[in-house]
Amino acid sequence: MTATTLVLHNVTLTAEEHRLVEDVSLTARPGEVIGLAGPNGSGKSSLLRTVYRVMRPAAGRVLIDGHDAWTLPARQLARTVAAVVQEPGTGIDLSVREVVAMGRTPHKRFLDGDTVEDAGLIHSALTSVDAAHLADRPFDRLSGGERQRVLIARALAQQPTLLILDEPTNHLDIRHQLSVLDTLRRLPATVLTALHDLNLAARYCDRLYLLSDGALIASGPPADVLTPQLLADVYQVQAEVAIHPRTGSPQVTYLPGVLTDS
Template sequence: MTVVAHDLTWGAGRRAIVAGVSLAVARGETLGLIGPNGSGKSSLLRLLAGLRKPWSGRVEIEGRDVAAVARRALARQVAFVQQHAATETSVTVRDVVRLGRTPHRSALSGWSAADEAAVAAALARVDMTERAAQVWQTLSGGERQRVHVARALAQAPRILFLDEPTNHLDIHHQIEILRMVRELALTSVVALHDLNLAAMFCDRIVVLQAGSVIAAGPPEAVLTTDLLRAVFRVEAEVVPSPRHGRPRILFEPG
């Protein structure tokens, strides 16, 4: 499914956090959102997913205004993996992932074999099958993040929004989660801090600064020495990876 944003503006109080953002995500594409802290990445993701109402502008999914789509119908198409989520309830990993099936079930429907298969497949995709019976509160931050992704996968969405999905993960699971996202053949929008991971796994990148789009395009066109200096205030050399040809950022010590 396609996602298109038209001149989105949103903020808190009188301050605009997202300012006039327009972008388009093609069907099956993985789009990366990068930018310094406070640049509006998380807020833009929530606007794109229909979780916030913009001050102005609109978001279209497959040509239809998100504001006109019923919440339950939208939840069958769109999944959102947030940066931080917590619960004080004593639940197991399997219980958390089962929540992803909620949009597909009516109040009177029982738990089906299809529901169980979706949960099992989602747990396997994030390497958490052996932890399915473990209590949520006993998980590490990285394990919780993987469970959040599994819950989104159990939802069987056609569009996946992820806000810093690699937070708290070791490097192995950072790479595995992003590789999985690319291989899912979904339309995906992911906010990332790690510029090398964005370069490695995103088809295109949008750079945000102070709520506005500064640059957009394929990683090799966007991630330049000049942009890194201007937006992120770092000195770095950008070279093609000898393995896959994508940009590789070599940061220089200060």
């Protein structure tokens, strides 16, 4: 499996008369973990939606290995791109194993059953998110964090070369946040993820793209993007940033109070 190159070229996204994202360009090279950061409403989720073809760009292009994502056949796209969205599914009357097995659908013909290989991939995906013990449980009876892990397992079982995740650590306790991000870091795939936790983004992402009000404010290695001045400008908070002595990653410490324009 060869990781995918993703390029967003001058992408603008609108909803009715409202401009959600304006003229944003982004590159994710094979095997990289790229993070989107920014306040609520900054355009992170909208950018992700245009990659997995829920929101069509009003302008610009989304290129997957040089091909326009919006012209790819649906089956080819499903074999390339997997997405984990913010809202964990509910109302799904299936077992956990059956939910994760849905990730194998793009690799099958209609009405094909699960093979021994499929069963192994499903078990491996569940194990990687510490959810193998949940395999026979009804999906709808899981906690929010358990559902999130199962949906990540479904995406892993799909064996994508490009994985899109919108706040994958939502609902997860600290142990599972670290475990899931460790798993993503080891994947033979390109990863584009939105993350609110800037310290996790600094630790696990090769590069960050910082958004505010639909505009790209800064991009580059975490140490170049997570600066006190940029955090003050974008988040209106005071923060100190130091290099962690053990991980070598920037570590953000927030100071009391928020900044105002006055």
